[in-house]
Amino acid sequence: MIIRDRYAPSPTGLQHIGSVRTALFNYLFARSKQGKFVLRLEDTDQTRCEERFVQNLYDTFEWLGFHWDEGPDVGGPGAPYVQSERTEIYQKYALELIEKDRAYYCFCSPERLDKVRQEREAAKSGETGYDRHCRNIPPEEARSRAAGGEPCTVRLKIPLEEKGGAPLVTKYRDLLLGDIEWKNSDVNSDPVLLKSDRFPTYHLANVVDDHLMGITHVCRAQEWLPSTPLHIIMYGAFGWEPPEFCHLPMVMGTDGKKLSKRHGATSIDEFRGQGYLPEALINYVALLGASYQEGKDLYSLEELAGSFSLDKLNKAPAVFDYKKLEWYNGQYIRMKSDAELAELCLPLAVEAGLFGDAGPNTEQKERFAAAMPLVKERAVFLKDIPEKLGYLFSEPPLPEAGEFFPKKADLAGTIELLEKGRTLTPPLASAQSDGEAEAFIKDWAEKDGVKLGDLLMPLRVAVTGARVSPPLFGSLRLLGPEASLARVDRALEYLASKR
Ligand code: GLU
Numbered sequence: 001m002i003i004r005d006r007y008a009p010s011p012t013g014l015q016h017i018g019s020v021r022t023a024l025f026n027y028l029f030a031r032s033k034q035g036k037f038v039l040r041l042e043d044t045d046q047t048r049c050e051e052r053f054v055q056n057l058y059d060t061f062e063w064l065g066f067h068w069d070e071g072p073d074v075g076g077p078g079a080p081y082v083q084s085e086r087t088e089i090y091q092k093y094a095l096e097l098i099e100k101d102r103a104y105y106c107f108c109s110p111e112r113l114d115k116v117r118q119e120r121e122a123a124k125s126g127e128t129g130y131d132r133h134c135r136n137i138p139p140e141e142a143r144s145r146a147a148g149g150e151p152c153t154v155r156l157k158i159p160l161e162e163k164g165g166a167p168l169v170t171k172y173r174d175l176l177l178g179d180i181e182w183k184n185s186d187v188n189s190d191p192v193l194l195k196s197d198r199f200p201t202y203h204l205a206n207v208v209d210d211h212l213m214g215i216t217h218v219c220r221a222q223e224w225l226p227s228t229p230l231h232i233i234m235y236g237a238f239g240w241e242p243p244e245f246c247h248l249p250m251v252m253g254t255d256g257k258k259l260s261k262r263h264g265a266t267s268i269d270e271f272r273g274q275g276y277l278p279e280a281l282i283n284y285v286a287l288l289g290a291s292y293q294e295g296k297d298l299y300s301l302e303e304l305a306g307s308f309s310l311d312k313l314n315k316a317p318a319v320f321d322y323k324k325l326e327w328y329n330g331q332y333i334r335m336k337s338d339a340e341l342a343e344l345c346l347p348l349a350v351e352a353g354l355f356g357d358a359g360p361n362t363e364q365k366e367r368f369a370a371a372m373p374l375v376k377e378r379a380v381f382l383k384d385i386p387e388k389l390g391y392l393f394s395e396p397p398l399p400e401a402g403e404f405f406p407k408k409a410d411l412a413g414t415i416e417l418l419e420k421g422r423t424l425t426p427p428l429a430s431a432q433s434d435g436e437a438e439a440f441i442k443d444w445a446e447k448d449g450v451k452l453g454d455l456l457m458p459l460r461v462a463v464t465g466a467r468v469s470p471p472l473f474g475s476l477r478l479l480g481p482e483a484s485l486a487r488v489d490r491a492l493e494y495l496a497s498k499r
Pocket residue numbers: 008009010042206219220221224
């Protein structure tokens with residue numbers, strides 16, 4: 001059997017970390033079994049679906065870098081993959097269920113349904129939803145009323161009792177959660193399949209499409225668990241084999257509540273805007289609620305696909321830890337080559353105004369790329385990189401004089417140290433490597449008897465504008481002897497003015 005699974009989002013919002021995780025698990029499962037992964041747009045709720053959310057879906061997966069084998073944009077044997085283009089199909093299947101006496105027309109007005117719901121709630125009898133009022137209208141009568149144009153919906157006739165009167169139950173085995181059993185009387189009471197505008201509801205469109213598209217495995221969020229017995233009943237009513245079901249564990253914040261905006265970013269757009277790399281998100285999300293190899297944290301998409309299996313999923317809810325995701329991001333930043341990293345960060349640097357309004361010239365671009373080794377090791381987000389490198393492209397503002405002082409030094413002592421630093425600046429800035437600069441300065445400090453840290457602090461502040469900065473020697477090399485000297489002179493003048 002060829003495994004076929006699917007991601008079936010409703011484009012009613014931005015792509016969310018939880019839904020992307022569902023998509024990813026389906027993708028990985030299909031890949032691990034040499035199967036097919038299908039994208040289907042469930043846009044039957046026309047009041048809530050928007051074109052911009054469809055666009056966001058495409059942009060998100062383009063950025064994440066994994067794709068479906070069949071879908072609205074790439075086509076496939078199950079086309080069309082957009083439910084609003086399939087309404088006639090659902091109408092046909094709704095009628096088929098009516099013919100089989102497994103569904104019926106309901107002529108209740110919205111007002112009546114509201115009233116029933118309120119009364120049932122007030123009575124607290126445990127009975128909720130529709131009261132099956134139209135279930136026993138003789139089929140001939142119902143058909144002619146519907147044919148005559150009376151507004152109506154089509155409802156599923158959920159079998160409630162066995163022939164002998166025993167209550168019916170619906171059972172299935174969830175691939176993750178095991179055996180699941182629901183009393184039919186507890187299943188959503190005769191839900192609407194076709195609305196009065198002839199549009200299908202989620203249940204009808206979902207089941208018909210999973211069947212027609214040959215879906216063998218439905219892996220979806222646990223919030224859909226209550227719908228599954230209903231779907232199984234529908235498969236039975238059509239006389240179709242149901243697919244396998246696997247309900248994925250929920251994603252929680254560290255406080256044990258369902259992950260939401262209160263915890264931090266949730267849409268992929270936000271993560272992207274904050275400077276997360278797609279590789280980091282994919283790696284972290286794939287391990288969220290799944291256990292792979294003990295002691296191995298970093299997996300490429302190919303490795304994940306190679307080692308994925310449903311028995312690696314955990315039943316317990318997954319906890320989304322933003323700190324852990326940050327760690328992953330830092331790891332993936334360090335795995336980038338300097339050239340790749342520079343290319344990713346350059347637009348952010350432009351945006352942050354590093355190169356002024358005109359944008360970077362060739363020399364600035366080269367310097368930016370050459371600066372990657374200075375910042376790569378510590379960066380957690382891409383935006384950290386341009387933030388730390390501003391001083392390489394324009395003279396940093398002069399901090400307060402005290403910032404220049406090494407421990408225990410005063411203004412006069414600091415000026416003296418910086419004057420020494422000035423004479424050392426050209427050779428340091430001309431050194432070929434950190435090693436060469438270090439050897440030179442150590443040697444010099446030893447002969448002079450000055451403490452290396454004391455010597456370098458005012459020089460660092462003069463060149464980078466801060467006590468804590470990317471490495472000094474690399475910065476001097478990138479600025480070159482002339483510009484470096486100019487910064488030292490500027491600082492000396494400034495400190496002299498404070499005397
Ligand atoms: N359209 C549903 C959603 O938005 C699909 C649920 C399912 O996978 O069956 O999540």
